[in-house]
Structure formats: C-alpha cells, structure tokens
Amino acid sequence: MAIELKMPALSPTMEEGTLAKWLVKEGDTVKSGDILAEIETDKATMEFEAVDEGTIAKILVAEGTDNVKVGTVIATIAGEGEDASAAPAPAAAPAPTPAPAAAEPAAGEDGGPKKADSGTKQLASEKAATVQDPAIPEGTExxxxxxxxxxxxxxxxxxxxxxxxxxxxxxxxxxxxxxxxxxxxxxxxxxxxxxxxxxxxxxxxxxxxxxxxxxxxxxxxxxxxxxxxxxxxxxxxxxxxxxxxxxxxxxxxxxxxxxxxxxxxxxxxxxxxxxxxxxxxxxxxxxxxxxxxxxxxxxxxxxxxxxxxxxxxxxxxxxxxxxxxQLDDYVLPIGKARIVRSGKDVTIVSYSIGVGVALEAAETLAGEGIDAEVVDLRTLRPLDTATVLESLKKTNRLVVVEEGWPVCSIASEIAAVVMEQGFDDLDAPVLRVTNEDVPLPYAANLEKLALITADKVVAAVKKVTYRG
Amino acid sequence: MAKAPARKTTEPAKTNRERPEEPKRFEASKEQLLEFYKQMLLIRRFEEKAGQLYGLGFIGGFCHLYIGQEAVAVGLQSALDGEKDSVITGYRDHGHMLAYGIDPKVIMAELTGRAAGISRGKGGSMHMFSTEKKFYGGHGIVGAQVALGTGLAFAHKYNEDGGVAMAYFGDGASNQGQVYESFNMAELWKLPIIYVIENNQYAMGTSVNRSSSEDQLYRRGESFRIPGIQVDGMDVLACRGAAEEALAWVRAGKGPIILEMKTYRYRGHSMSDPAKYRSREEVQSVRDKSDPIEQVKRELEDMKVTEAELKAIEAEIRKVVNESADFAEQTPEPDASELYTDVLVESY
Structure with missing residues (x-):
C-alpha cells in the first residue's frame, strides 16, 4: 500500500505554504531522514524529511506551487516490494480547499483520528474595518x-x-x-x-x-x-x-x-x-x-x-x-480609539485580536437586524474614553470584548469608566466578553472553551439589547 | 578504538589572558590631596546633617548614609572625565552626587521633599539625577543600576563618544541575577564600563560571608572573562590609582572591568536600621584604624598643612552644609499641581 506524503504544518499556526522545491524525483529510493522537499511559509523555508522508507512513486504537487494547504497529499511512496510505477494516485487527492477553520473536527464521529486543532482558530481574523480611518487622505492608494x-x-x-x-x-x-x-x-x-x-x-x-x-x-x-x-x-x-x-x-x-x-x-x-x-x-x-x-x-x-x-x-x-x-510617512496618533464599524444599536469595544472577533459578531448581528458599532481602542494607555462614551451616547448599550482574563481587565476598566461618566446613557448593564478565568489549557477542546468567540459576543449583545 | 580520556575538569583553569596591571597608589600633590579631603569632609558633614534632619522629621522615608565610604566616590570620580563619562549608582547616592560637584543645597532640598530639590521633590533620597553632570541616578531597586549602567556603556560605544560608564553597586546587589546578565553582555560586546562593587561588608543586615559563596567579590567576573581588582576602599589614593588603571583598560577597548572596593559604612543600612548585626566594637575599630578622612588628614599634616588650615576647611564645610540644611528646611514644598506633571513627556 502506497504511503501518502502530506503537506506538513511547520508551525502551530501554519495553514498553507509553498512547495518550493523537490529534492527527490519519482523512482528515487528514500529512507527516513532523507530530505524530500523544501517548503516555504511566510516565516521561513523548512526542509521536509522522509519518515518512511521506499521509492517515490508519484509526485502530485509540482515544485513552485503556492498555497498548498496543510494536509494535501503531495507525493506517494511505494513500500518495499511494491511496484512504484503501479502505485495508484490517491483516490481523491484533496484539492487545495480552504482549511477547515470553521468545521468542528468531531473526534471519533467519522471514525477518523482527532487532528491537532486549536481554539485560536476562532480568534484570528482578517475582518477588515468597514469604516476607513479618517486619518487617511481621500484617494490614497x-x-x-x-x-x-x-x-x-x-x-x-x-x-x-x-x-x-x-x-x-x-x-x-x-x-x-x-x-x-x-x-x-x-x-x-x-x-x-x-x-x-x-x-x-x-x-x-x-x-x-x-x-x-x-x-x-x-x-x-x-x-x-x-x-x-x-x-x-x-x-x-x-x-x-x-x-x-x-x-x-x-x-x-x-x-x-x-x-x-x-x-x-x-x-x-x-x-x-x-x-x-x-x-x-x-x-x-x-x-x-x-x-x-x-x-x-x-x-x-x-x-x-x-x-x-x-x-x-x-x-x-x-x-x-x-x-x-501607500504613504511615505504614515504615522498615527497615540491615544486615539477608532470606530472600525459604525452602527446604532450597540457599542462593542475591543482591542488587538478581539477586534476581529467583534467585527465577526457584528456581521452576524447585522443579519439579525442588530446594528453594532465596533470601537477599536488601539491604545490602552492613555485610554480614549471620549470615543467610547461618544459611541455609547448613540447606542446606549455596551459590550467589551477582550482576549484576556476578566478580573482587573481593560474590560473592567471600561465598565468602570462608563459607570462613572456614562451612567445616564446606559439602557442596560455593560457586559464583558473575556476569556475564562483559568490558565490557558493545552487540550484543543478546552482551549476553545477558554477563549472568546464571536458567538459569545453575539449572545452578550442580544442580552444588552434585550433580544435574546 | 579507545577514546581519548576526558579532560579533568576539576583542575583549576590556567589562563594566559591579558590582565590589568596591579594599580599603583596615586601620588597626589598637596593641592589634589586637599581637594580630596574637602570633598570627603563635605560628604561626611552633609550626611551627618542629613541624619540629624531625619531625626528631626524633616526627611522621610528611607535615607541611606554614605558615612565611612567617602574615599570610594571621591577617589574614583576624581579620575573620570566629567565631559564624557557617565555615572550611575543605587539608592546610597548622596556621596556620589556631592563628589560630582552637584550643589549640596538641591540635594538636601530633595531630601526634605521641596520644589527646589534636584528632582523637584518627587524623587527623594534614592531617586536623584543630573543628566547635565552625566549622573544617571539614584535607583531604588537593588542591582537595577547595573543593567542600566551597561546600557549607558552601550550608548557610549554606539555613539563612539569615547565615554566610559561607571556603575556602582554594593556587595548585596552583587548577588542579583541581572548583574551577571549584564556582565555577560558587557564582555561579549566589549562595552566601556567599570563595575564598582562597594563592598561595605553588609547587605542590610547580612554579612558578605553569610550571603556570598564566593566572598572575594572581585572574582565575580571570572567566568565572564572580566578581570577584577580588589582595592582598599578606605584609602582615597588607592581608589584613585585603581580608577586610573581601570580607565586605561576600558578606554583601550578591552571591555569591562570590576573594581571591588573594600569599605565600611559606619551607620546602619538606612536611618531605620538599629544595626544589631554587628558589634559597636567592630564599628569603632574601623573608625579608629582606617577612617578615610583621618588618613588623609595625617598625610596632609605630613605635607606641612597646618592645623589652622585644616580648621579653616572644616569651618567652611560646616558653613556650606548648614546653609544647605537651612535652605532645605525653608524652601517651599512643590505646588499641588506638580502632582500631575512629568508623568509623561508628551501629551497624547
């Protein structure tokens, strides 16, 4: 039975890479430790070593191919005694489909082994701001x-x-x-x-x-x-x-x-x-x-x-x-928050990676008729409380999203500021969506449970808008 | 095939690394020695007055006096080039500032927490600075000044300004981990720095012998290939001589060097230390046998300086110190609005 060589993940966060170079060709005999290929990620070029012995039967992804998803079969090795030339191509060589970021890999359900997964997949986002930073001149490339x-x-x-x-x-x-x-x-x-x-x-x-x-x-x-x-x-x-x-x-x-x-x-x-x-x-x-x-x-x-x-x-x-x-000297002011999505029903305040989670939640909420404004604090000290309070004045409801612990957090600070300076503008208590109050666990399922998700943000927003 | 036997690692290392020369005691002219005498006496009288003001409630918090250690700061700093060399020390910093010629009035006014103090009353005894004189503090965390001083040396080298950093720390700080992190980088990058261990025998109440597995502190740089010299820190001329040797080494681009100054503080660790960990006799014996100021006084007498001259110096210094104390007691406290200034340099 031919052994499938799959595109390896070379770091915990790698989802795809470039198959830069094959160092073996079909028909070559390889043993464990031989370097088969060079794989490039956005961080580095890494060598891909053989673990199994045998003959390279088929190279399925040509060198120079970009965006090869982790897990794609890139070659097959025929074991001892097998006829390399007869080794069939894998039945369904998975086309480079998007990484199963959203798909929950249910252990055991399909009988397949549980793959390394991470709760951080629910965090990292490329969700872009929908409001252009007013600091950027009109028409800038x-x-x-x-x-x-x-x-x-x-x-x-x-x-x-x-x-x-x-x-x-x-x-x-x-x-x-x-x-x-x-x-x-x-x-x-x-x-x-x-x-x-x-x-x-x-x-x-x-x-x-x-x-x-x-x-x-x-x-x-x-x-x-x-x-x-x-x-x-x-x-x-x-x-x-x-x-x-x-x-x-x-x-x-x-x-x-x-x-x-x-x-x-x-x-x-x-x-x-x-x-x-x-x-x-x-x-x-x-x-x-x-x-x-x-x-x-x-x-x-x-x-x-x-x-x-x-x-x-x-x-x-x-x-x-x-x-x-594309500006020669693009410098932003320190201490100024930024409205990354404007809305009228609720203010979601966040910073760093939490902003992507907030933007994702805002999109979901928009589908349900809730128009969320997302404020990215950007600077945590000095805190731009004016922008937060201004937004609250408009929406009268506030949720803080923070990828971090809840106790003595930025979320707690925002809640305190809003109590002290924006109490009359509040139509509901301020809610905090933070990581769980535990050291971050290793196990994938526990890690997922510990971290913030867009779903948790959606639920909190529904609470403060009395829609849940 | 038989393997070559492992090298015996318990054998002492034989090195043929270059080492600095044995320092020579500085040969001071009468004028130079008189100057040293004046500076040491100023520190002594200033610190005595500070102790007195503390007792009267004019000075608060921690106040660490330099009495007994005067020869170290005076001897070493007299060899520095005030235009380009920098100095940094820990919390026992009054003496180093006085030895740098900083006005006693602004130091005393800082001790009493007044607006006219060198840190506008916001620093206190342990946090005083004069960037103008290249004196970078005055740091309250034991050992922090060693890494910071290494950074000053890094800046000297980066700017190619020919300056040398001198970082003072005590026998207590010499057991802090960051000291060795600093040693490692300083030698690795051949930074121009003189590490001065002021070994006054006690880290607060714990003697060197009770706290240090290698109590010959000048050897503490050996595993980093930093040479060390042990110096009689009660002899201002020995201190000056050692500084010259150390400066020659560092200015020649040979990297850092350690000076262990064997000295002694007469007073407690701070004003609130009753000093029960040593006997009255021990302190008295040091005062009698090796007081740095008395030693210079005897040498001055040998140089035919008259008793009348010495008395005049004493009177002049008492006058300066008393004036600084009067000033420090009378000058106003900082304005309440000062509470919020200087937190940040810029406005955001």
Missing amino acids: MVKVTVREALRDAMAEEMRKDPRVFVMGEEVAEYQGAYKVTQGLLEEFGPKRVIDTPITEYGFAGLGAGAAMGGLKPVIEFMTFNFAMQAIDHIVNSAAKTNYMSGGQMRCPIVFRGPNGAASRVGAQHSQNYGPWYASVPGLIVIAPYDAQDAKGLLKAAIRSEDPVVFLENELMYGRHFEIP
Whole structure:
C-alpha cells in the first residue's frame, strides 16, 4: 500500500505554504531522514524529511506551487516490494480547499483520528474595518500587506530617519526574528543597529532602558511578552517612573515590543494578555493594534515618542493581510480609539485580536437586524474614553470584548469608566466578553472553551439589547 | 578504538589572558590631596546633617548614609572625565552626587521633599539625577543600576563618544541575577564600563560571608572573562590609582572591568536600621584604624598643612552644609499641581 506524503504544518499556526522545491524525483529510493522537499511559509523555508522508507512513486504537487494547504497529499511512496510505477494516485487527492477553520473536527464521529486543532482558530481574523480611518487622505492608494510586514516597515522607516534607533532582542538579527518580524533589518542596517542578545530578558531590558536614558532610542523585542515578566522591573520601575522621579529631567524613550496574548496550543505559560498589567502603570504608553495599518502607523509613533512604550502585538495576527495606505510617512496618533464599524444599536469595544472577533459578531448581528458599532481602542494607555462614551451616547448599550482574563481587565476598566461618566446613557448593564478565568489549557477542546468567540459576543449583545 | 580520556575538569583553569596591571597608589600633590579631603569632609558633614534632619522629621522615608565610604566616590570620580563619562549608582547616592560637584543645597532640598530639590521633590533620597553632570541616578531597586549602567556603556560605544560608564553597586546587589546578565553582555560586546562593587561588608543586615559563596567579590567576573581588582576602599589614593588603571583598560577597548572596593559604612543600612548585626566594637575599630578622612588628614599634616588650615576647611564645610540644611528646611514644598506633571513627556 502506497504511503501518502502530506503537506506538513511547520508551525502551530501554519495553514498553507509553498512547495518550493523537490529534492527527490519519482523512482528515487528514500529512507527516513532523507530530505524530500523544501517548503516555504511566510516565516521561513523548512526542509521536509522522509519518515518512511521506499521509492517515490508519484509526485502530485509540482515544485513552485503556492498555497498548498496543510494536509494535501503531495507525493506517494511505494513500500518495499511494491511496484512504484503501479502505485495508484490517491483516490481523491484533496484539492487545495480552504482549511477547515470553521468545521468542528468531531473526534471519533467519522471514525477518523482527532487532528491537532486549536481554539485560536476562532480568534484570528482578517475582518477588515468597514469604516476607513479618517486619518487617511481621500484617494490614497491602498496595498495589501501582512501585519508582520507592516511592523518591519515601521521599524525600517524609523531607523532610516533616526540613527539613534536600534533594534535589540533574541534572534532579531541573524535568525531574522523568531516570528520573522525583523526580517531584512540586519541586512539593511548591520549588526551595530540590529543586535542579537543572549537569552537574558532582565538584562537586555535593563540595558535598553539605560541606553534610552543615555540618549538612544531602543526598540527592544521580546520573543513573547510572556518572557517580559522576567524583565518587568525595568519596564515598570526603570522606564516608566524615571521621568517623574527626576522631576522631568531624565527621559526613557524606549519601545518594548513583541507578541502578546494567546497563541496556538502553547499552554498556560506562553498564553497571556499583559495589556491590563502595563495599562495600569502611570508613565507608560501601552498600544495594542489590530490590523496592519494601525500596526505600522502606531509603531512609528511609538518609536518617535519621548515616552516609554509597551507595544503589544499578536502572533496569530502576524500573517494576516490587510490593506494599508501607500504613504511615505504614515504615522498615527497615540491615544486615539477608532470606530472600525459604525452602527446604532450597540457599542462593542475591543482591542488587538478581539477586534476581529467583534467585527465577526457584528456581521452576524447585522443579519439579525442588530446594528453594532465596533470601537477599536488601539491604545490602552492613555485610554480614549471620549470615543467610547461618544459611541455609547448613540447606542446606549455596551459590550467589551477582550482576549484576556476578566478580573482587573481593560474590560473592567471600561465598565468602570462608563459607570462613572456614562451612567445616564446606559439602557442596560455593560457586559464583558473575556476569556475564562483559568490558565490557558493545552487540550484543543478546552482551549476553545477558554477563549472568546464571536458567538459569545453575539449572545452578550442580544442580552444588552434585550433580544435574546 | 579507545577514546581519548576526558579532560579533568576539576583542575583549576590556567589562563594566559591579558590582565590589568596591579594599580599603583596615586601620588597626589598637596593641592589634589586637599581637594580630596574637602570633598570627603563635605560628604561626611552633609550626611551627618542629613541624619540629624531625619531625626528631626524633616526627611522621610528611607535615607541611606554614605558615612565611612567617602574615599570610594571621591577617589574614583576624581579620575573620570566629567565631559564624557557617565555615572550611575543605587539608592546610597548622596556621596556620589556631592563628589560630582552637584550643589549640596538641591540635594538636601530633595531630601526634605521641596520644589527646589534636584528632582523637584518627587524623587527623594534614592531617586536623584543630573543628566547635565552625566549622573544617571539614584535607583531604588537593588542591582537595577547595573543593567542600566551597561546600557549607558552601550550608548557610549554606539555613539563612539569615547565615554566610559561607571556603575556602582554594593556587595548585596552583587548577588542579583541581572548583574551577571549584564556582565555577560558587557564582555561579549566589549562595552566601556567599570563595575564598582562597594563592598561595605553588609547587605542590610547580612554579612558578605553569610550571603556570598564566593566572598572575594572581585572574582565575580571570572567566568565572564572580566578581570577584577580588589582595592582598599578606605584609602582615597588607592581608589584613585585603581580608577586610573581601570580607565586605561576600558578606554583601550578591552571591555569591562570590576573594581571591588573594600569599605565600611559606619551607620546602619538606612536611618531605620538599629544595626544589631554587628558589634559597636567592630564599628569603632574601623573608625579608629582606617577612617578615610583621618588618613588623609595625617598625610596632609605630613605635607606641612597646618592645623589652622585644616580648621579653616572644616569651618567652611560646616558653613556650606548648614546653609544647605537651612535652605532645605525653608524652601517651599512643590505646588499641588506638580502632582500631575512629568508623568509623561508628551501629551497624547
């Protein structure tokens, strides 16, 4: 029986890739460990190794094919004694159909083995804002880029402009970034300004803060913000408080950036949203963009700021495509929320990856006759409460969506602000849609249960609009 | 085939790495020695006055006095180039600021929490800065200044300004993990920094021997290939001599160096420390035998400086310190509106 070789998933979030090159041809004998092919994702080129022994019977996907979905049969191997030439092509070589993102892989139901799945599939979205940012001039050409590219372009543009800006972190230079956000920077700016550090978060966060005090403008990348907990003393005690403690004499213009929030199936220690933590600290600016345009415009603003900035990205969003304005110098204001969808029946407030979930829920709600307005906070500190209250005035109902824990969250803060300053505008209590109040579990089914979904948002909106 | 026997790893490492020269005691002229004497005496009298004001309730919170350690800051900083070199230290920072020539009035006014204080009253004893003098604080978290100072050194190298960073920390901080994270990067990137361990023997109430598996702290950089020198921190000329050797090493691009200054604080860790962990006799014996100021005084007398001259210096310093105290007591507190200023640099 021929063995099917399937397009492998090379990272937890990979859904498709390019079959860049075959290193074997039909008729070749292979054994385990032989490299069969090179596969490219948006992050990297990886080698695909043989596990089984036999003869390559049939190559089903030619090299150079783009967008090959994970799980597609790309070749078959005939085992020992089998006639390779006679090996039949698999009956139904699955055409590159969309990944079964929505389809629930019910274990056992169809008798098939349960595949690795993730609750984060319900999070990552490419739902674009339906309201154009008024900051973009009419008639500006729009181009499609990933969030990853937008972030890199923001850094590159600011580095070209200001020689004091440098990038430092683990694997940012020669490896091109653990998540490939800094791809190409070493080549353009050299090792003086794109610096690989040892694994030493506390050390390089402190070194960065000191360099900022000494007049430079560091961009410090944390491989993920989970590791920044080792460095949080320098973010809070050294960077945030220095300007105040020195009576305005000593500044610390630094950007701490990296992925934040739940990633896919990485378990509790690698899945946490630190937005509320940093947003509670006076002296810090905290930014958490959703789409590529905000990622670029706000990262540029963050690098230019004279204040310390915590810039929270999201790994699940890095590979997502969005339109962004083709402008020479696209900088957005810090501290301004953005209405990404306008509506009149309810206000859904969110930030970062939660915005996509909110937009998805808004679409569903529109089908049911509920017109939701979605507000993307974009900056968590200082919080643009005016935009939230203004929207509430119009809709009189508010739901906050947050990919993070409920207790002492941004959602709690919004609820408090609305109570204090918008009470008379409320026709229903503010509801919070957040992750469950547990460390993030590994098991796919539990992970799904723990995270926010558009359905949960829809249910909350129905509650506050008394439609459920 | 027989394998080659594993190398015996318990053998002490033999290195032929370059090491700095043994520092020579600085040969000061009479004028230079007089200057050192004045600076050390200023620190001593200033700190005594600060202790007194604390007792009277003018100074609040934590107040860590530098009495006994004066030779370290004065000796080391006298060797720096004030135009380009930078200094950073922990919370026991009054002495370093005075040694840098910062006006005692604005320091004392910061201690009393007044608007005229160097941090406009918002920093206090542990959080004082003078970017103008390249003094970067004044940091309250034990060991933080080591990583921050390494960042200052990084900036010197990045800007190619020829400056050297001097980061002071205590024997207590030398057991913090970030110190070694910093050592690693500093040597890896050959950063221009002098790490100064002010070993005053006690990390608050815990002696070096009770807290440090390697109590010869100048060796703490060995596994990072950072050379260390142990220095008599009660002798201002030894301190100055060591600084010159260290600066020569760092300015030659050889990377970081560690100076362990063996010193002693006469007072408690802070004003609220009754210092029960050591005997009165121990403190008295250091004061009698190796007081840094008395030592210089004797050398000045050998250089034929008269008692009258020394008395005049003493009187002048008391006057400066008393004026700073009067100023600090009388100058107003910050305006209430200052509560909300300086949180951020920009408006958003």
